[in-house]
Amino acid sequence: MDIFAEFLAEVAAQGLCLYGVEVLKEGKLIFREMLAPDQRYPIYSATKTVTTSAVGLACSEGKFRIDKPLADYLSTQELSILPERNSAFLQLPVSRFLTMTVAGFPFRPEGENWLDTVLCSDVDFAAPPKFHYTNVQAYLVGAACENAVGQPLMDYLTPRFWEPLGIPAPEFQTDPQGRFYGATGMKLTLHELSLIGQLYLQRGRLDGRQILPEKWTIEASSKQTSSTEGGYGYFLWTGDDSFSVSGKWGQKCLCFPKKQLMITYMGNMPEDSDKMLALAHKLAQAL
Numbered sequence: 001m002d003i004f005a006e007f008l009a010e011v012a013a014q015g016l017c018l019y020g021v022e023v024l025k026e027g028k029l030i031f032r033e034m035l036a037p038d039q040r041y042p043i044y045s046a047t048k049t050v051t052t053s054a055v056g057l058a059c060s061e062g063k064f065r066i067d068k069p070l071a072d073y074l075s076t077q078e079l080s081i082l083p084e085r086n087s088a089f090l091q092l093p094v095s096r097f098l099t100m101t102v103a104g105f106p107f108r109p110e111g112e113n114w115l116d117t118v119l120c121s122d123v124d125f126a127a128p129p130k131f132h133y134t135n136v137q138a139y140l141v142g143a144a145c146e147n148a149v150g151q152p153l154m155d156y157l158t159p160r161f162w163e164p165l166g167i168p169a170p171e172f173q174t175d176p177q178g179r180f181y182g183a184t185g186m187k188l189t190l191h192e193l194s195l196i197g198q199l200y201l202q203r204g205r206l207d208g209r210q211i212l213p214e215k216w217t218i219e220a221s222s223k224q225t226s227s228t229e230g231g232y233g234y235f236l237w238t239g240d241d242s243f244s245v246s247g248k249w250g251q252k253c254l255c256f257p258k259k260q261l262m263i264t265y266m267g268n269m270p271e272d273s274d275k276m277l278a279l280a281h282k283l284a285q286a287l
Contacts, residue, residue, distance in 0.1 A: 003283065003286045003287065004023075004031045004033070004283075007021075007279060007282075007283045008033060010279055010282075011276070011279060014272065014275055014279075015272075016250075016267065016269055016272050016275060016276050016279075017250075017267050017268045017269055017272075018035050018036075018250070018265060018266075018267040018269075018276065019034070019035060019036040019041060019190065019265075019266040019267045019268070020032070020033060020034040020035055020036060020038065020190040020265065020266055021033055021190075021263065021264065021265040022190060022191065022194045022262075022263075022264045022265075023261070023262070023263050023264075023283070023287070024194065024198060024261070024262045024264075025259075025260065025261050025287065026260045027198065027202060027260070034190070038189060038190070039189060040170065040171065040187040040188055040189050040192075041187060041188070041189075041190075041251070041266055042184075042185075042186070042187055042247070042251070043186050043187065043188050043193055043247045043251045043266075044184050044247030044248045044249065044251055045135070045138075045183065045184055045246060045247045045248060046186075046188075046193060046196075046245050046246060046247035046251050046252070046253075047138075047172070047181070047182065047183060047184050047185060047186040047247070048138045048182070048183055048184075048235035049196055049200070049235055049236060049245045050157070050161075050182075050186065050196070051138050051141055051142045051145070051153075051180075051182040051183070051235060052098065052141075052220050052234045052235040052236065053157070053161055053196075053199075053212055054142070054145050054149075054153050054156065054157055054161070055094075055098065055141060055145050055234070056204075056212050056213055056216035056217070056220065056234075057156075057157075057160050057161065057212065057213075058145050058148055058149050058156075059213075059216065060213045060216065061149075063148045063149050063150075064094070064144075064145055064148040064149070065094070066093060066094040066095040066098060066234075067093050067094070067095060068093060068094060069090060069091055069092060069093055069094075070092060070093065070094045070096075070097055070140060070141070070144045071089060071090045071091075071092070073094075073144035073145070073147045073148045074115075074143070074144060074147060075147065078115055078119075079119070081115075081116045081119050081120060082119045082120075083119075083120055086119065086120070086121075086123065086125055087125075088124075088125035088126040089119065089123075089125040091125075092125060094141060094144065095224075096129060097137040097138075097140050097141050098137075098141055098224075098234040098235060099129075099131075099224045099225045099232060099233070099234065100131055100132060100133050100134070100137050100225070100227070100232060100235075101129035101130060101131055101132070101225055102123070102125070102129075102132065102137060103123075103124075103127060103130040103131075103132035104121070104122070104123035104124055104127070104132065105118070105121055105123055105132065105134045105136040105137065106121065106134065106136065107134050107135060107136070108134070108135045108136065108183075109135065109136050109139050109175065112176055113175075113176060113177060114139065114175040114176065114177075114179075115143060115175070115177070115179070118136055118139070118140065121136075129225070131225055131226060131227045131228065131232060133227070133228070135181075135183035135184060136183075137183075138182045138183035138235060139175070139179075139181055139182050139183050140182075141182060141235075142179070142180045142181065142182025142183070143175075143179045143180070143182070146179060146180055152178075152180065153180040153182070154169065154172055154180060160211075161211065161212075164206075164209055164211045165192075165195045165196070165199065165206065165211065166195070167188070167192045167195060170186055170187055170188055170192070171186065171187045172185055172186045173185025173186070184247070190264060190265075190266050193245070193251065193253060193264055193266065194253060194262070194264040196245055196253065197244075197245045197253025197254075197255055197262050197264055198253075198262055199211060199212060199217070200212075200217050200220065200221050200236070200243070200245070200253075200255065201253075201255040201257060201260065201262050203217045203218060204216065204217040219233070219234065220233050220234035220235070220236055221233050221236050221238065221243040221255070221257075222238065222243075223238040241256060241257075241258060242254060242255055242256050242257075242284075243255050243257075248270075248273070249267070249268055249269050249270050249273055250265065250266065250267035250268065250269035250272075250273045250276050251265075251266050251267075252264065252265055252266075252277070252280070254277070254280050254281070254284065256284055259284070259287070261284060261287060263280045263283060263284060265280065
């Protein structure tokens, strides 16, 4: 039994609901298996990597800076709801939100106006940086970046990101006012998700074209702060020898830069995603 057959046998033995898997070595597809229809599925928080891609592009065009306060990219009208007790929010740089180091937000934005609800949250914005994973922080970064580029973020990404990757415009979620959610709500196929992971593994370059700035992809996929799972970059999880584009319940591009190896998989594993991750790491070691 070869290593891929053994891998699939272990997936089956553990009863994991795996939709499909792709393995790429040095940019070349060396294994692919679909166990469910080859269609678009929710990628959940892997959407955050799309948001960080938009930020990197906007920074390269001089339209956005992550060292500037995020509030600088919100309009006077949007900030008008900000209560005096939350005035410290006005000083927080975009980088704090990119690295999930603003603690105290609820997990997701809610209400008739998500931005208003977030700005009025009971958060100590003057507190020191502390890792706290929430969808709110990616939502804020997406909203700020959208304002910075002056158009809907998905429209901005189409000629700069989706078209160069050969990915048709995907389904995505917005807030009640039409702002790009930025944290979740997107659907992609297994291979489309693979392309995003491979883009970061190859430092922004794919098929001979520099799509994302190299410097940005290195920073985004490097440890910027400690997290509950080791490290965290700019909406990317980091490990000792790896980083990952990750969504809940088993949507992942697991990237090993030194090996130039990537294992991408998708599935529906609300209780078993840790088991799937362990099997993916075991496969990576075998390769």
